[in-house]
Amino acid sequence: MLLNFFAERFGSGIFQGERLWLGHLGHFFIVFSFFAALLSFVAYFAAEFSQKDSNKSSWNKMGRYSYVGQSLAVLGVFVLLFIMILNHMFEYHYAWRHSSTELPLKYIISSFWEGQEGSFLLWMFWLSVLGVVGIFTLKKYENPVMGIVALTQVFLASMVVGIYVFGHKIGSNPFVLLRDEMASAPVFQRANYLELIKDGNGLNPLLQNYWMTIHPPVLFLGFASVTIPFAFAIASLLRKDWTGWVKPALPWTLFSVGALGTGILMGGAWAYESLSFGGFWAWDPVENMSLVPWLMIVAGLHNLLIYKYAKHSLISTYIFLIASFSFVLYSTFLTRSGILGETSVHAFTDLGMTGQLLIYLAFFATVGFTLLLIRIIKKQIPSVEKEEDIWSREFWMFIGTLVLLLSGLQMTFTTSIPVWNKIFGLNLAPPEDVIQHYNSIQIWLGILAGIFTAAVQFLSYKIGKIPATAKWAAYSFLLSVVLAIAISLSMNIAMTEQHVIDLSKLSAKLFIKFPFLSSHFLFLTAALFAVFGNLAYFFFVIKGKFKLSGGSIAHFGFGVFLVGVVISQGQKEVISINHSGIDFGAEFKANEKMDNILLLKDSTLKMGDYFVTYTGSEEEKPNFYFLVNYVRKDKNGDTAEVFTLRPNAQINPKMGLIANPDTKHYLTKDVFTHVSSIPDNENLKDSMTVAEISVGDTVYTRNSYVIFRTLNPNPVLPSDFEKEGKLVVGIELDAQTLEGDSFRTTPIFVIDMTDNNSISSIASALPKLGLTFDVRRIDPQSKKVTLEIHEKERAADFIILKAIIFPYINLVWLGGLITFLGAFISMWRRHRENNM
Amino acid sequence: MKKLHIILLVALAVAVGSIVAMTSDYTTYANFIQAKANGNSVNVVGYLVKDKEMQYDPQKDPNYFSFTMIDKEGNEQKVVYKGGKPQDFERSEQVVVKGKMDGEVFRCSEISMKCPSKYVNDEITLKEDGSNVTVKTNI
Numbered sequence: 001m002l003l004n005f006f007a008e009r010f011g012s013g014i015f016q017g018e019r020l021w022l023g024h025l026g027h028f029f030i031v032f033s034f035f036a037a038l039l040s041f042v043a044y045f046a047a048e049f050s051q052k053d054s055n056k057s058s059w060n061k062m063g064r065y066s067y068v069g070q071s072l073a074v075l076g077v078f079v080l081l082f083i084m085i086l087n088h089m090f091e092y093h094y095a096w097r098h099s100s101t102e103l104p105l106k107y108i109i110s111s112f113w114e115g116q117e118g119s120f121l122l123w124m125f126w127l128s129v130l131g132v133v134g135i136f137t138l139k140k141y142e143n144p145v146m147g148i149v150a151l152t153q154v155f156l157a158s159m160v161v162g163i164y165v166f167g168h169k170i171g172s173n174p175f176v177l178l179r180d181e182m183a184s185a186p187v188f189q190r191a192n193y194l195e196l197i198k199d200g201n202g203l204n205p206l207l208q209n210y211w212m213t214i215h216p217p218v219l220f221l222g223f224a225s226v227t228i229p230f231a232f233a234i235a236s237l238l239r240k241d242w243t244g245w246v247k248p249a250l251p252w253t254l255f256s257v258g259a260l261g262t263g264i265l266m267g268g269a270w271a272y273e274s275l276s277f278g279g280f281w282a283w284d285p286v287e288n289m290s291l292v293p294w295l296m297i298v299a300g301l302h303n304l305l306i307y308k309y310a311k312h313s314l315i316s317t318y319i320f321l322i323a324s325f326s327f328v329l330y331s332t333f334l335t336r337s338g339i340l341g342e343t344s345v346h347a348f349t350d351l352g353m354t355g356q357l358l359i360y361l362a363f364f365a366t367v368g369f370t371l372l373l374i375r376i377i378k379k380q381i382p383s384v385e386k387e388e389d390i391w392s393r394e395f396w397m398f399i400g401t402l403v404l405l406l407s408g409l410q411m412t413f414t415t416s417i418p419v420w421n422k423i424f425g426l427n428l429a430p431p432e433d434v435i436q437h438y439n440s441i442q443i444w445l446g447i448l449a450g451i452f453t454a455a456v457q458f459l460s461y462k463i464g465k466i467p468a469t470a471k472w473a474a475y476s477f478l479l480s481v482v483l484a485i486a487i488s489l490s491m492n493i494a495m496t497e498q499h500v501i502d503l504s505k506l507s508a509k510l511f512i513k514f515p516f517l518s519s520h521f522l523f524l525t526a527a528l529f530a531v532f533g534n535l536a537y538f539f540f541v542i543k544g545k546f547k548l549s550g551g552s553i554a555h556f557g558f559g560v561f562l563v564g565v566v567i568s569q570g571q572k573e574v575i576s577i578n579h580s581g582i583d584f585g586a587e588f589k590a591n592e593k594m595d596n597i598l599l600l601k602d603s604t605l606k607m608g609d610y611f612v613t614y615t616g617s618e619e620e621k622p623n624f625y626f627l628v629n630y631v632r633k634d635k636n637g638d639t640a641e642v643f644t645l646r647p648n649a650q651i652n653p654k655m656g657l658i659a660n661p662d663t664k665h666y667l668t669k670d671v672f673t674h675v676s677s678i679p680d681n682e683n684l685k686d687s688m689t690v691a692e693i694s695v696g697d698t699v700y701t702r703n704s705y706v707i708f709r710t711l712n713p714n715p716v717l718p719s720d721f722e723k724e725g726k727l728v729v730g731i732e733l734d735a736q737t738l739e740g741d742s743f744r745t746t747p748i749f750v751i752d753m754t755d756n757n758s759i760s761s762i763a764s765a766l767p768k769l770g771l772t773f774d775v776r777r778i779d780p781q782s783k784k785v786t787l788e789i790h791e792k793e794r795a796a797d798f799i800i801l802k803a804i805i806f807p808y809i810n811l812v813w814l815g816g817l818i819t820f821l822g823a824f825i826s827m828w829r830r831h832r833e834n835n836m
Numbered sequence: 837m838k839k840l841h842i843i844l845l846v847a848l849a850v851a852v853g854s855i856v857a858m859t860s861d862y863t864t865y866a867n868f869i870q871a872k873a874n875g876n877s878v879n880v881v882g883y884l885v886k887d888k889e890m891q892y893d894p895q896k897d898p899n900y901f902s903f904t905m906i907d908k909e910g911n912e913q914k915v916v917y918k919g920g921k922p923q924d925f926e927r928s929e930q931v932v933v934k935g936k937m938d939g940e941v942f943r944c945s946e947i948s949m950k951c952p953s954k955y956v957n958d959e960i961t962l963k964e965d966g967s968n969v970t971v972k973t974n975i
């Protein structure tokens with residue numbers, strides 16, 4: 001018994017080669033971080049609520065030390081998990097499940113956060129870093145804010161603690177042993193099992209992409225950062241301090257906007273570059289649910305500014321900040337509980353932590369909103385008696401945040417379909433055309449957002465008068481309209497369209513059709529207005545003062561982003577349109593788009609401006625690269641441009657074909673090329689037919705027909721053939737392909753007169769056609785020949801390709817980056833102001 | 837009434853209106869009999885009938901794929917898809933098709949499939965023993 005105990009702990013006895021110290025140390029650190037975070041929370045709250053200054057400062061010290069302690073423990077877990085994965089310690093389930101020996105370093109790093117446990121750790125890591133920064137910078141708000149941060153850290157630690165309490169599993173420990181996780185496998189009966197385990201399962205090939213190395217860390221930094229504005233809101237509600245929190249909360253909120261935004265944009269870049277979405281945004285549930293917290297934090301930021309400068313909108317500030325954190329938790333719940341099931345490509349495997357995730361969400365959302373409600377009911381929150389003036393900045397800024405709210409609500413409502421089904425026992429499924437479903441509403445909200453970003457800047461806080469500088473808004477609007485018309489004309493963007501208001505399910509009267517300016521045209525105008533309005537504001541109103549520029553830069557970037565969105569998505573052009581579709585009956589209408597086209601090896605097709613040739617493939621294990629040659633000719637027919645794209649496909653034994661697109665980037669457009677299918681040459685079948693034919697007869701094979709020309713008594717014989725004493729007859733055959741090529745071939749029938757007239761034959765082959773001919777017998781009377789025809793199915797060499805041109809997609813990336821840069825500039829400014 | 841209240845009411849009305857309008861986009865899960873009866877776009881969950889012919893000849897038309905599927909209640913139905921055959925379709929464990937009935941065929945606009953190996957990769961490959969050990973774990 002005792003021996004077993006030690007053997008299991010230190011790996012000296014039963015099982016050979018296990019490095020158990022790592023798991024024990026790792027799990028110790030996890031448990032330590034859980035309790036240290038709990039202690040930190042208690043100490044910080046004790047500091048917050050104790051009356052005596054000396055108690056306050058000693059509790060505060062304890063809060064600090066235990067938070068730093070838990071941060072060091074999280075760092076320890078982080079390092080140990082890396083050591084485990086890096087050294088391929090397959091005695092641990094996590095290393096075995098998510099990595100393999102052949103992975104290059106960048107993917108070994110990625111496999112760290114492929115699983116739920118690793119990604120929770122990433123989140124904890126960032127919250128530790130932010131918390132330590134907070135300890136040094138939060139000053140007066142340190143106690144309550146850090147207390148709440150520590151409490152969220154407690155919940156996060158509980159997700160990886162992996163202990164059983166009254167038979168319930170709490171969290172999932174990343175240091176679980178493989179032999180414990182899969183105890184029933186017979187291999188674990190053997191002491192040397194570790195020597196037998198060849199390799200880990202490896203990283204999901206869909207995730208083997210450098211974006212997987214950098215996107216999750218940034219996104220989780222964003223998620224973690226949302227905690228702090230939330231904590232500020234709660235702290236101020238607890239303290240009933242309505243103004244003191246605004247200034248210190250601003251830079252943190254701006255940081256969140258920038259960090260979370262960058263994380264989401266990187267996700268879009270990943271989807272665009274390496275998934276087959278055919279775009280950077282597919283309205284996938286997980287994408288939506290990372291965007292909603294961002295919309296909420298942006299709305300929170302704007303309300304915070306309204307409150308700072310005009311004393312309005314305090315309640316809505318709280319609502320948005322609490323909501324943004326709650327939506328982070330809701331999004332975590334959706335992606336990690338398995339509830340999304342089939343509706344998303346992103347979801348993690350269900351680890352049975354649904355209940356725990358739900359408690360986490362319910363706890364913080366309930367605490368936040370209840371506290372707010374209590375303060376509202378008790379009428380403790382101050383409000384300004386005087387209404388916002390209709391021409392004041394705060395009024396329109398507030399309306400703008402309502403637009404963000406509506407946008408978030410629509411996404412949440414449809415994304416939550418699986419949740420509605422669970423709660424109400426419904427049988428709903430996502431819309432047939434998901435993209436259309438979201439676009440049809442979001443495009444109008446985008447138009448409003450574009451106009452607001454530009455116009456509202458020109459109004460002043462608290463002054464209900466249109467300032468003289470607003471003429472710049474009018475000029476830039478006119479410029480936008482003119483430019484939008486010019487762009488629409490040159491790019492064939494329809495400027496008017498039929499609009500339909502269809503509420504016919506409610507009442508037949510609510511079905512209205514009317515012609516109006518097209519949504520794309522309006523969107524383009526609004527987006528251009530956001531660009532030029534903010535430029536004008538920057539140059540003519542704040543006169544280029546860098547200190548004040550953050551907002552204008554962010555809004556300008558947002559405008560550029562919107563222009564990029566409407567042009568690259570609205571005007572994207574599938575150039576691999578298949579014109580040669582064969583009619584399989586009336587099952588498909590002629591006008592339906594056929595996006596995939598077949599390219600035979602070495603044949604050329606015209607796609608858009610390009611002549612496209614598939615020239616062959618190269619294997620670089622485990623990938624196949626297909627060489628697709630693009631040639632563009634100028635007006636005289638001379639070659640103007642040549643390039644080769646190498647979309648790749650990984651033939652994965654577990655998942656089949658995983659295709660990665662390849663894209664030619666220009667400044668003004670991208671040519672996106674994606675292999676959607678390749679021939680299956682694994683199961684080529686040989687067929688054999690036997691035919692009895694006379695001279696002049698024809699036999700049909702799969703790709704050719706074979707004519708029996710004549711019997712030749714003097715056929716050309718192989719050089720090593722001993723003719724003596726043998727009777728030979730050549731069967732002269734002409735094989736003609738469907739393309740019109742003709743091949744002569746002569747199988748030979750042999751009678752050996754020296755050997756009892758035994759018969760044999762010399763087969764002949766046409767390798768090009770995959771045909772082999774052999775003679776079985778010749779009937780002496782009728783001269784009929786019995787021919788054996790072997791036909792090898794030819795290995796086909798073609799690719800099925802999808803090629804799309806995205807015009808001006810670079811504006812999307814550029815605009816996004818400028819927006820977040822603007823947020824960081826503002827953050828820096830607010831931070832400097834607070835320290836002055 | 838304050839302006840703010842009016843705005844909030846308008847926003848609420850817009851929100852409720854658009855959400856109600858949106859729900860008409862939603863589809864439902866159904867079997868083939870129901871799909872035939874109501875003619876709407878639905879999602880059908882079922883399985884590929886592996887011994888019936890699948891038609892996909894990219895050399896003729898890379899955007900046409902047809903197969904026979906059986907829904908969870910056992911109704912068999914020919915399904916056509918305008919698009920390429922998903923890789924490893926034969927190996928699918930479960931298929932979800934989104935689309936509607938059109939005469940005798942079910943025209944689908946989207947196929948999603950569940951592959952056994954895609955989700956359960958708990959398979960330990962051993963070095964010398966040769967044989968693979970597959971263990972399903974309930975993690």
